[in-house]
Amino acid sequence: MQEDPQAKPLAPVQQYSRSDMEFGGIKPKALPREEKSSKCLVYVLAIMVIQGAVLLIFASVVLRARTPDFEIRSVTVRTLKFGNSPAPSFNFTLLTEVTVGNTNFGDFRFENTTGSVSCGSIVVGDVKIPTGRAQARATERLNVSVDVSSLRISDMKSLSTNISSGFLELNSNVKLSGKVNILNIMKRRRYPEMNCFMTLNLTGQTIQNLTCD
Structure with missing residues (x-):
């Protein structure tokens, strides 16, 4: 097949x-x-x-407790009297605006305290800060009146020279004591300090060159 x-x-x-x-x-x-x-x-x-x-x-x-800022913002001179005869002297009143700047997330409550205004190394006035509170993330403004005079200065020659120049170099120092209270969880004591320098123009009755550390 x-x-x-x-x-x-x-x-x-x-x-x-x-x-x-x-x-x-x-x-x-x-x-x-x-x-x-x-x-x-x-x-x-x-x-x-x-x-x-x-x-x-x-x-x-949030929970970090920072030291608030403390300084003089402005100064006005009132009732100024000065002269070299019969003896060198001065007296006046400083109207100051003091601020406590609180950057914390909690209030800063501070106690009343007393600081000083000095001319050279001699204290010529007392700065009295009342009890107060700077709220969280806010600035507290205080109006403080300071009476200043030359009664405590014993070096008449140096005082006479300063008055004759027409200018007085002043220094203000105040230290606060208070507590930062954050959310009622943490309380920390802090000590903000103010250290300011200024020049008093006797003739113009004004404050010049105000600076704070």
Whole structure:
């Protein structure tokens, strides 16, 4: 029998491997329990680190008790009298505006205190600051009157020279004592200090070159 010339050989049967997903009832393998636990631990640690950073920032910014600023903002001269005859002398009143600048997130309550105004190294006036409070993130303004005179100066020659020059170099120093109360959580005592220098123009009856450290 002759072979059919048109007959073609049968193609070999291809075998395909079937994936696990093709079998009904077979599911993907679940992650091991240890791997899930380690991931949860990483998440917990990350949250703890973030919370710690937030608390650190909160403590360093909000709970930090800073020393308030304390200075003289303006000075006006009243009832000025001075002269070299029969003896060198002066007396006048300083009307000052004093400020307590509180940058804390809590009130600063300060006690009454007494400072000084000096001419050279001699105290010529007393600065009396009353009890007060500077609110959180605010500036408290105080009007303080200071009586100044030359009664305590014993060096008449130096005093006469200063009066003849027409200028008196003055220095005011006051130290406050008070407590910063932050959110009723933390109370810290602070001691803001004012140290200001100024020049009194006797002829013009004005204060010049007011600067505070």
